[in-house]
Every structure is written in C-alpha cells, then in structure tokens.
Amino acid sequence: MAGTTPFCSLLTLFSVILLAQANNLSLDNPDHDALLIVQEGLGMSKSQRLDEQNPCNCAGVFCQRRKDSNNSYVLRVTRIFLKSRQLAGVLSPAIGQLSELKELSLPNNRLVDQIPPEIASCRKLEVLNLQDNDLSGEVPAGVLSSLARLRVLDLSSNRFSGNLNFLKYSPNLEILSLANNKFSGKVPSSLQSFGNLRVFNISGNPSLEVEGLVPVLNQVEGSVPVLNQAGRSSLKLTERKTVPKRYILAENSRTRSQAAAAKAPSPSHRSSKNTNTSHAPAPAPVTAPASRHKHGKGARKAGGWILGFLAGGLSGSGTGFLLSVFFKVIVEVVRGRKRDSGPAIFSSLIKKAEDLAFLAEGGGLASLEVIGRGGCGEVYKKELPGSNGNLTTLAIKKIVQPSKDATELSEEDSRAMNKKMRQIKSEIQTVGQIRHRNLLPLLAHVTRPECHFLVYEFMKNGSLRDTLKQVSAGTRELDWLARHKIALGVAAGLEYLHMDHSPRIIHRDLKPENILLDDEMEARIADFGFAKAVPDANTHVTTSNVAGTVGYIAPEYHSTLKFTDKCDIFSFGVVLGVLVIGKFPSDEFFQSTEEMSLVKWMRNVMTSVDPKRAIDPKLMGNGYEDQMLLVLKIACFCTLEDPKQRPNSKVIRCMLSQIKHD
Structure with a gap:
C-alpha cells in the first residue's frame, strides 16, 4: 500500500492536465441545443439553465472529451445528475440526442408525464434513476433491449402502470427497482435471461402477479425471496417465491445452508418415525447348548463350553466373511450407480x-x-x-x-x-x-x-494468448482501449475472488491462456483446476504439488510453497506487462536480454530515460502512451519482490479504473 502514494499523485497530476485541456474545448453543438431543451423541459429556472460561456460548468451536468466526425476533440454530455432540485417539468424527447450520455439521475423531484421513447437512442446509458417523481403511463417497449449497457434502472415511487413486458433481454442489468408503482399483470419469463441481476424489487405493486415468476425461475437450489406487496413474501418459508441464485453476484452461503436444512427432515421427525424400532427390546442372544442336568460332571461342562466357543468362532468367521463379500458387492453397485448418474x-x-x-x-x-x-x-x-x-x-x-x-x-x-x-x-x-x-x-x-x-x-474470441499471438502475426487487431478493458475485467474478477467471496479463492495459475474473451471482448478468468479456497482465518495455502506457469509464478512461492493472494497479484502484474509490451515471458526476446526476464526487463526500462520503448510498437501513435505507462507502473507495483508491498486486488482495480482515455 505504501507504494501507491506516488502513483495516486501522478494520477492526480494527469487528471489536472486533462481538466485544463478540457476547459479550452467547446461543447458539441447538437449536445448544446439538446441540453438546453432538456433543461427547459425539466422546469429549471434561468439561473439553473445552461451557461453559454461555460456550458459544462452547470451544476449537475458533466462533460467529457470525445472525438467528433472531423477527428477533433469536443466536449460531450456524459452525465446529468439533478437530485432533489424541486423540478416540476417533463423529460423532453430531446434527451435521445445526447448519444454519449452514460447516466441520467433525476431522483426526488416532481417530474410528470411519461418516459419519452426517444431515450432508447442513448445507447451508452448505464444508469437511469427516476426514483421518487410523479411520472406515469407505461414504460416504452423496447427501451431495455436498446439500452444494452444499462446497469441500474430505478423507477420506484412513481405512478407507472401497465404490464412489465418492457423487461426484455438486458445482459448487464444489475439493479432493477420497480417498487411502489401501479404495475399489473405477471412478471415475464424473460427475467431469467438477466444474467447479472442482483437486486430486484417489485414491492408496492398491488396488482402485480408474482406467481408467474415461480415456475420459470425457481429452478436452482439456494435462492432468495422476491419482494412482493409490502416488501415481504406472502407465503410461508417453505413456499417462498424465489429468484434463482444465478442472479446473485456475491452468493450467500447462509442461504444455501438454510435451503438444505429446509429440505432435510427434522431430527425430531426422524426420531419419532423410528421410535418403535429404536426402543424395541432386542432379541435374546442365542447361547451355546447347556447340559440338561443341573448336576453334571465338571469335565462334561468344560467340554461343552469349549465346543460352544469353537462352534461360535467358526460361525462368526463364516458370517464375517459373507458380510465382507456382501459389503463389497454393495459398494460396487453404489459406485456403478454414481458413475451412471445424471449430470x-x-x-x-x-x-x-x-x-x-x-x-x-x-x-x-x-x-x-x-x-x-x-x-x-x-x-x-x-x-x-x-x-x-x-x-x-x-x-x-x-x-x-x-x-x-x-x-x-x-x-x-x-x-x-x-x-x-x-x-x-x-x-x-x-x-x-x-x-x-x-x-x-x-x-x-x-x-x-x-x-x-x-x-x-463457449467464448467466441478465444483466449487472450491466442488473440495476442494473432496480433503479433498481423492477422488481428487489439487496440489499447480493448486491452485496458481486459485488464480492468481481470482485476474485477480477482477482487471478487480475493475480497468478496467467502471463503477467499486463490486462482494459482493466472496467465493469458486462462483469460478468455466473450463476444464483447469482456475478460473471463477460467481454468480453476489449481484454485484453492482459503478459510477466512488463514493467510495462505501450503501445497506439496507445484502449481502455476513459469514466468508468472511469484518468487516467494519457490522457496516456501506457500500460496497467498499476493501470488495471484504477481501473476496479474505479469499479465499487465504482456498486455502493454505485447510479448510473453517465454518469448525469445527476453532470453536475449541481459535480464532474461520480462519482469526485470520491464522494471529496468521503466526507470530508464526512455520508458516508452517498453510499449508494443503496434500501439504507438494512438495518443494513449501516457495511460499505457501508468499501467506499466501498476504492473511494476504488482511484481515487487516483497509481497507485503504489492497492492491488493481492490486497490489495483481502483487504480486501473482511474486511468481515463477522454
């Protein structure tokens, strides 16, 4: 953590420079006109409206630098955040002309009328928060399917009505709140395609039928209740309406244990059910035949006892042998059934x-x-x-x-x-x-x-290694923005494994081959064959078998065989280096250098007079050289010799997300 201070200072300086450059830019003309119409429609006073001299300095309006059709930089409106401004107007259809808008948050106002269908043209919108207004009517159909990047949709505490058929495919939606409205009808089955949904609130809609949700979505064990009227389930615990756990990003192990406990019969039930058998008197043991005469001779008694013991021993041995054979047969049958069991x-x-x-x-x-x-x-x-x-x-x-x-x-x-x-x-x-x-x-x-x-x-774009190999061969392109997106995705995955999941999970073999790319070039960490779960009370995992790949293994692991989350951080630092440098640790290039190591070579070049020679030549000239050097600095932090000085995955993800490309 100590090593992050100079980096944060560098980021701050870099942000100040970008801000100074942004102040010299003008707002894009279509955005200027559309923003003026939107502000007038919302009912903003003249003092709150657009400032002609400083268009992006208006409170609640945020702009960022973008390239226009002439390949020159202009300012575009990316966020509108007007909370509790006592706005009593309407949301103008001109909102659809703000094509770079990422967030529209107008909570706790007095807006009326409907949501304009033109909002579907804001294809980059990620947050739509209209909570606590007086909006009404039906939500335009097709809005969610058009806003593919939408992560947060909050329409709670309004007067919206109609059915929920607007809930169509939305792969990135994480928070969906429709509480306290007048929606009616059944919850559509399309909700099961919302693969990242983790908050779903439909309470306060008396005419909404939650029953339609059960047969479609209640198919996965370990689930959470769907909130209906009054914010609570109307059924008993054993009949609770549920959403599958695939909609929960951070699973709750308590939920799974409760579900398992609900399915299993209670101990009291089992004991009462078996009362007759468990407390029934045991049959009397069969004893060896004794002499019919009470006053037989001593020798005769002794002989009878010996014969009895011998007979009992032989019969016991035979019975034991038969039982062992029978037990082996049963075991084989059970194993066979397990092998032939369903998926x-x-x-x-x-x-x-x-x-x-x-x-x-x-x-x-x-x-x-x-x-x-x-x-x-x-x-x-x-x-x-x-x-x-x-x-x-x-x-x-x-x-x-x-x-x-x-x-x-x-x-x-x-x-x-x-x-x-x-x-x-x-x-x-x-x-x-x-x-x-x-x-x-x-x-x-x-x-x-x-x-x-x-x-x-199936991941359509294969592994990161395959992609970089194709880039090196000239058969494919992977620009810097795509590489930064991949780095940020891997960091987010590691943060979840290391910080959010309980118990913590250490991957132990993070490398480009085990990073797959989906249709949107989003990174997916794969191949958990070497992964280990670490109890919260432990700090490391000790292993006898060597895990990992040469070039990506942290140096302390070779001497201690103790794997910590900081070993994953070292591997991620190497991956960051590969993304920027465009070469792998096993490439012949590093074998011919004095350092004979990607990590050592990267560190030496970054402290030289010309650090930019570490950047992949295919990325030079794109205007992002400073950002790429910042990522290489993060890679150097991740690969420090002392694991205690390496940042954790949360800090890394935050640092990467602070690198802007506007």
Missing part, C-alpha cells in the same frame, strides 16, 4: 438434463469440432437450441480416466490420474458455485465410467 447442472443455461444426453452415447463427440487440447484432455464445441430460437454454444472439456485398475497403474500414471481428479474437484468446488461477470462459470458436470465432462459457456 450435475449448475446453470439455467442448460434447460434440462436431456440436453446433455448425447454425452452418454459412445460416439456422441465424434461429430463435434475440437477447439482445444490441454494437459487434461480435449475441448469440444457444441450448439444447443436455446430460448426464442437462439442457439447456446457450449465448450465441453473431456477428461479421460485410465481404464486400468489402480493396482496396475504405473507411478507416473497414478500421479497423472490423481492430478486430473484434483482438478475436477477444484473446478466443481469453485466455479461450480460462484457467479461473476468476469469469471467463466461451470455450467454442468457429467460423470461417465471412463471419463468426466466439464461443460462451460
């Missing part, structure tokens, strides 16, 4: 177990495209029919188990088998139970006698 499904993207029935067929993979091969097996691509006629594309990793009996395995085969089984278990225990937009989720696990199948969502 374990962790996501509603897999609608039903029958969708994965092809994995049970011997030649089920023969027609599938092989998209990758690794140390654990091959990866196949498969398309499944999804909702609304869309296709869901899956990536299926096949992990083969040796067919030989464990006693016949060589030591090397045995180690390989144990490693694969550990990785399968680690994957299921981590990504099988967590959800975050920057983590690749495990959708299902299918067990077969000869192999295991791990099912994931």
Whole structure:
C-alpha cells in the first residue's frame, strides 16, 4: 500500500492536465441545443439553465472529451445528475440526442408525464434513476433491449402502470427497482435471461402477479425471496417465491445452508418415525447348548463350553466373511450407480438434463469440432437450441480416466490420474458455485465410467494468448482501449475472488491462456483446476504439488510453497506487462536480454530515460502512451519482490479504473 502514494499523485497530476485541456474545448453543438431543451423541459429556472460561456460548468451536468466526425476533440454530455432540485417539468424527447450520455439521475423531484421513447437512442446509458417523481403511463417497449449497457434502472415511487413486458433481454442489468408503482399483470419469463441481476424489487405493486415468476425461475437450489406487496413474501418459508441464485453476484452461503436444512427432515421427525424400532427390546442372544442336568460332571461342562466357543468362532468367521463379500458387492453397485448418474447442472443455461444426453452415447463427440487440447484432455464445441430460437454454444472439456485398475497403474500414471481428479474437484468446488461477470462459470458436470465432462459457456474470441499471438502475426487487431478493458475485467474478477467471496479463492495459475474473451471482448478468468479456497482465518495455502506457469509464478512461492493472494497479484502484474509490451515471458526476446526476464526487463526500462520503448510498437501513435505507462507502473507495483508491498486486488482495480482515455 505504501507504494501507491506516488502513483495516486501522478494520477492526480494527469487528471489536472486533462481538466485544463478540457476547459479550452467547446461543447458539441447538437449536445448544446439538446441540453438546453432538456433543461427547459425539466422546469429549471434561468439561473439553473445552461451557461453559454461555460456550458459544462452547470451544476449537475458533466462533460467529457470525445472525438467528433472531423477527428477533433469536443466536449460531450456524459452525465446529468439533478437530485432533489424541486423540478416540476417533463423529460423532453430531446434527451435521445445526447448519444454519449452514460447516466441520467433525476431522483426526488416532481417530474410528470411519461418516459419519452426517444431515450432508447442513448445507447451508452448505464444508469437511469427516476426514483421518487410523479411520472406515469407505461414504460416504452423496447427501451431495455436498446439500452444494452444499462446497469441500474430505478423507477420506484412513481405512478407507472401497465404490464412489465418492457423487461426484455438486458445482459448487464444489475439493479432493477420497480417498487411502489401501479404495475399489473405477471412478471415475464424473460427475467431469467438477466444474467447479472442482483437486486430486484417489485414491492408496492398491488396488482402485480408474482406467481408467474415461480415456475420459470425457481429452478436452482439456494435462492432468495422476491419482494412482493409490502416488501415481504406472502407465503410461508417453505413456499417462498424465489429468484434463482444465478442472479446473485456475491452468493450467500447462509442461504444455501438454510435451503438444505429446509429440505432435510427434522431430527425430531426422524426420531419419532423410528421410535418403535429404536426402543424395541432386542432379541435374546442365542447361547451355546447347556447340559440338561443341573448336576453334571465338571469335565462334561468344560467340554461343552469349549465346543460352544469353537462352534461360535467358526460361525462368526463364516458370517464375517459373507458380510465382507456382501459389503463389497454393495459398494460396487453404489459406485456403478454414481458413475451412471445424471449430470450435475449448475446453470439455467442448460434447460434440462436431456440436453446433455448425447454425452452418454459412445460416439456422441465424434461429430463435434475440437477447439482445444490441454494437459487434461480435449475441448469440444457444441450448439444447443436455446430460448426464442437462439442457439447456446457450449465448450465441453473431456477428461479421460485410465481404464486400468489402480493396482496396475504405473507411478507416473497414478500421479497423472490423481492430478486430473484434483482438478475436477477444484473446478466443481469453485466455479461450480460462484457467479461473476468476469469469471467463466461451470455450467454442468457429467460423470461417465471412463471419463468426466466439464461443460462451460463457449467464448467466441478465444483466449487472450491466442488473440495476442494473432496480433503479433498481423492477422488481428487489439487496440489499447480493448486491452485496458481486459485488464480492468481481470482485476474485477480477482477482487471478487480475493475480497468478496467467502471463503477467499486463490486462482494459482493466472496467465493469458486462462483469460478468455466473450463476444464483447469482456475478460473471463477460467481454468480453476489449481484454485484453492482459503478459510477466512488463514493467510495462505501450503501445497506439496507445484502449481502455476513459469514466468508468472511469484518468487516467494519457490522457496516456501506457500500460496497467498499476493501470488495471484504477481501473476496479474505479469499479465499487465504482456498486455502493454505485447510479448510473453517465454518469448525469445527476453532470453536475449541481459535480464532474461520480462519482469526485470520491464522494471529496468521503466526507470530508464526512455520508458516508452517498453510499449508494443503496434500501439504507438494512438495518443494513449501516457495511460499505457501508468499501467506499466501498476504492473511494476504488482511484481515487487516483497509481497507485503504489492497492492491488493481492490486497490489495483481502483487504480486501473482511474486511468481515463477522454
């Protein structure tokens, strides 16, 4: 943390320079005219309206630098935040002309009329907060599907009416509050496609039918209640209407335990049910035959006792042998059933177990495209029919188990088998139970006698390593803004693993190969085969098996075999270096340098008179050289020799998010 002070000072200086440059720019003419109309429509007084001399200095209006059609810089309106201003006007259709608007927050005013349909033209809008006004009418259909970047939608405490059919596909929506309105009808089934939704409030809508939510969404164990009228569920605990846990970014382990406890019969029930058997008198033991005569001879008695003991011993041995054979048979039957059991499904993207029935067929993979091969097996691509006629594309990793009996395995085969089984278990225990937009989720696990199948969502753009290799070969482009977005996404994923999830999870093998890119070039951390959960009371994990990849492993791990979250930070620092430098630690370039290491070479170049020579030549001349040098400084902080001086993932994510490109 101590190393972050000079960095923050540098960021502040950089921001001041950008602000000084922004003051010399003028507001884009269409934005100027549209903003004036919007302010007049809201009912702002003349003193509150647009200042012709300083258009972006108006209270509640925020502008940022953008390039216009002539490739020159102008100011564009990006935020309007007018809370508790006693505005009593309307929201003008001119709002749709502010195409760079990211936030429109007008809470706690007295606005009337409806939401104009033109707001759908604000394609970059991320926050729409109209809470506590007097708006009415129906929400325009198609608004959410047009505002694909929307993360927060708060329409609570108004007089909106009509149905909720405007709730269509919105992949990034995290907070949705429709409380205290006059909505009616059923909650639509399209809500299940809102993969990142974590807050959903529909309380205070007396005519809204929550029942429609249950058959569609109540399909995943461990769930949270949907708030209906009066903000609480109207059903008993065991009948509570629920939203699947896939809508919760940070899972609550208490919820899962409560759900499990609700399903299991109570101890009192079990004890009462078995009262007759548990307290019934036991049958009298069968004793060895005794002499019929009370006064037999002593020798005769002794002989009878000896014969009885011998007979009992022989019968006991025989019974024990038969029981052991019977027990082994039962164990084999149980194991066989486990091997042939159905798939374990962790996501509603897999609608039903029958969708994965092809994995049970011997030649089920023969027609599938092989998209990758690794140390654990091959990866196949498969398309499944999804909702609304869309296709869901899956990536299926096949992990083969040796067919030989464990006693016949060589030591090397045995180690390989144990490693694969550990990785399968680690994957299921981590990504099988967590959800975050920057983590690749495990959708299902299918067990077969000869192999295991791990099912994931297919990532169209492959891995970061593949992408950078193609960029180096000249067959693909990856500009700096895309690289910065990838870095920020990985940092957010690490922050969730290290800071927000309980227990903490250490990835232990963070590298470009394990960072996948989705359709929007959003980073997804993948391959949790080496991941370890760390109890909150512990500071590290001690391992006997070496984990990680050369070039990305923290130096302290080699000597201590203790893995902490700061080891992941070191690996992330190397990844940041790779993103800016455009080279991998294993490249021949570093073998020919005096340092023979990406980290040492990066540190030496950053302290030289010309640090810009560390930047990938393909990125030079884009105007973002200063921002790239800031990222390299963060990479140097992450790869410091002393792990205590490395920043944590939350600090890193904050530093990366402060780097602006306006």
